[in-house]
Amino acid sequence: MHNKQDYNCKECPLKCDLYLTSIEMGIENELEPVHAFFKKHELIVKQGSEVSHAGVMVAGNAKMYVDGFNKRSIILNVLLPSNYYGMLSVYGESLFPYNVAALGPSRVCMIDIEFVKRIYDLNQNFRTWLNKALGLTVSEIMGKLVSLNQKQVRGKVAGSLIYLSELLDTNEFTLPLTRKELAELSAITEENAVRVLTEFKREGIISVKGHCIELLQLDVLERISDFG
Amino acid sequence: MHNKQDYNCKECPLKCDLYLTSIEMGIENELEPVHAFFKKHELIVKQGSEVSHAGVMVAGNAKMYVDGFNKRSIILNVLLPSNYYGMLSVYGESLFPYNVAALGPSRVCMIDIEFVKRIYDLNQNFRTWLNKALGLTVSEIMGKLVSLNQKQVRGKVAGSLIYLSELLDTNEFTLPLTRKELAELSAITEENAVRVLTEFKREGIISVKGHCIELLQLDVLERISDFG
DNA sequence: ATATAACATTGTTATATATCAACTTTTTAT
């Protein structure tokens, strides 16, 4: 548990949602967030473990992923500052159905899940906000279900690149993922991820320099993703 | 819109949830359910269309599925009497992210979505009930994401058969699906679905007579599903 | 009752992708 100093930390995006709501409700003093720090690749939550808290990314970024069979996991999405995890438990899931791991040095603000549930039950605005987010997530997962199943490797990688550029809101970004992780985001093997990246580069669709990627022909990429 | 006679129809499973809640709230007279009938393979809701209502299966059964690329769809689950569809819209989705189609002659009770939303907002018990159902659905879809991606055909079909036997609550059932649909539920081709069924039969794991299937060695099936 | 369409089955072939292996480059730790 932390003191008020920590609680009011300038960077904490809690200000936007849970925090603001708790102020509105006059119970902000009961909110006792714990800030935790993680280094690269450190596990933040383990799939199957009891949900004790919800978390907000304050700094850094993380991957949300599910365990697969022979050590092959599938990355569901990438969390940036202000993104939450663990909210599904508000809807009755007592165990985390996914893992969360830091992609780089990260800072996470953790809030007791009972407090979140309380606000959820008492405050309609917060509820509506969270419900919308969940509804969107479900739709996205359904899309992913089809895409991972019916696209071939080029389409999958194209989709992942577009996802990342939209997430980071730029066509030129530093990939926060290793090649293996890009593969896991696309549900293919690392080797094929590399190969497709090389192909795209050779075809002039993207430019690749290590982790720096620029999408040169977004329209082509989109066509490959939508498949063809 | 229907009269009170229709509304109080004996079979309508609304009695259990929405209906009971509306009685509890004293607004059951405002509930104006419309019962609609569908024949085999008739479309009940179209993916991408505006959500105007939520529906409860009253009789028959239906498949919930998403459109794929080259005419290959993926069946998410099978709806039996008392199962709902369209509830996701309560969480802010204005368009159906899936199709629903009757598997056989079916009767569906449709309730104006605004009425459902109203009850959802006003009644905590109903909210909790629906939230739990949604949370479970999300967990299930995540499981499906992995299973469809990393299992091979035998594992997928084994999983589908187990799913159906649990749904219908018996080891001996009449498959409410064609071979093509069983394939779509498993995200494989029809040919491979048939082949695997034949294999399982030859191996004495199941017995197949047309649409009548009996799971003879559930333990083996479970092992195949969990992979091997 | 017969024709027609939908559904089911089996075999063959083509192909996309995983797997295996070797090697290079980059990062991390001492």
Place this chain on the structure above:
DNA sequence: ATAAAAAGTTGATATATAACAATGTTATAT
């Protein structure tokens, strides 16, 4: 600065599965 480990790359091969094709069987409608 050097060693060791992690990450990235490219090629060759094996394999699971989709695609194609042909045919049989069962429903459906007139």
